[in-house]
Amino acid sequence: MNSDISRVLERLESQSQLEKARKVDVPPEDRMLAITKETGELLNMILRLKNAKNVLEIGMSTGYSTIWCAEAILEEQGQIITIEQNPSKITRAEKNFEDAKVANNITIKQGTARDILSKLNQEYNEFFDFVLIDADKENVIEYFDSVLPMVSAGGVIITDNMLYPEKYKEHMAKYAKHIKKYQNVRTITSPIGNGEEITIKL
Numbered sequence: 372m373n374s375d376i377s378r379v380l381e382r383l384e385s386q387s388q389l390e391k392a393r394k395v396d397v398p399p400e401d402r403m404l405a406i407t408k409e410t411g412e413l414l415n416m417i418l419r420l421k422n423a424k425n426v427l428e429i430g431m432s433t434g435y436s437t438i439w440c441a442e443a444i445l446e447e448q449g450q451i452i453t454i455e456q457n458p459s460k461i462t463r464a465e466k467n468f469e470d471a472k473v474a475n476n477i478t479i480k481q482g483t484a485r486d487i488l489s490k491l492n493q494e495y496n497e498f499f500d501f502v503l504i505d506a507d508k509e510n511v512i513e514y515f516d517s518v519l520p521m522v523s524a525g526g527v528i529i530t531d532n533m534l535y536p537e538k539y540k541e542h543m544a545k546y547a548k549h550i551k552k553y554q555n556v557r558t559i560t561s562p563i564g565n566g567e568e569i570t571i572k573l
């Protein structure tokens with residue numbers, strides 16, 4: 372991994388740990404709520420195994436997970452479309468992408484996931500080979516249903532927070548059950564990080 376990227380990832384990991392331990396005073400809406408480092412490594416590994424080029428992320432925050440994905444697709448000259456509604460997080464993410472020198476591989480779509488996904492649906496069909504779903508958990512079933520037609524055969528969808536925080540567990544179990552209704556996917560819940568649903572479109 373090049374030093375520009377590792378430096379930014381390490382800085383964001385320190386910030387995330389401070390926030391999680393409540394050692395810094397950050398208003399709830401500005402907290403990173405980032406995936407764990409282990410989850411970042413998992414995403415990066417899957418993207419590399421797939422030689423992925425076209426990535427969609429729902430819930431960018433300050434870009435920690437986006438940078439893990441970008442690192443894996445740089446050599447393939449891949450592109451990431453990422454969705455975020457909070458303007459101040461977008462400003463922070465843009466700075467992080469510049470510092471990591473991955474900004475050219477990332478397009479940020481500002482707005483609500485519902486609105487942006489409905490626009491992307493008109494443009495893309497069986498296009499993305501990798502999707503990360505990590506925005507609000509309330510609408511996760513809707514996001515999955517909206518994303519699935521845009522994923523290519525063999526494409527992977529990862530969903531964060533399947534097991535933690537505890538308050539989402541029951542809802543995310545319903546989500547896993549919902550996914551299993553589709554005949555054209557295989558899915559498993561992995562205990563890595565905060566619990567990752569790993570779904571493949573057949």
Ligand SMILES: C[S@@+](CC[C@H](N)C(=O)[O-])C[C@H]1O[C@@H](n2cnc3c(N)ncnc32)[C@H](O)[C@@H]1O
Nearest residue numbers: 404405406430431432435436456483484506507
């Ligand atoms: C868990 S955080 C994402 C963390 C990020 N994936 C990472 O690992 O660094 C969820 C993000 O989704 C954004 N978000 C929540 N609901 C959203 C919605 N309906 N539309 C767009 N963004 C949303 C929040 O502002 C927040 O930054």
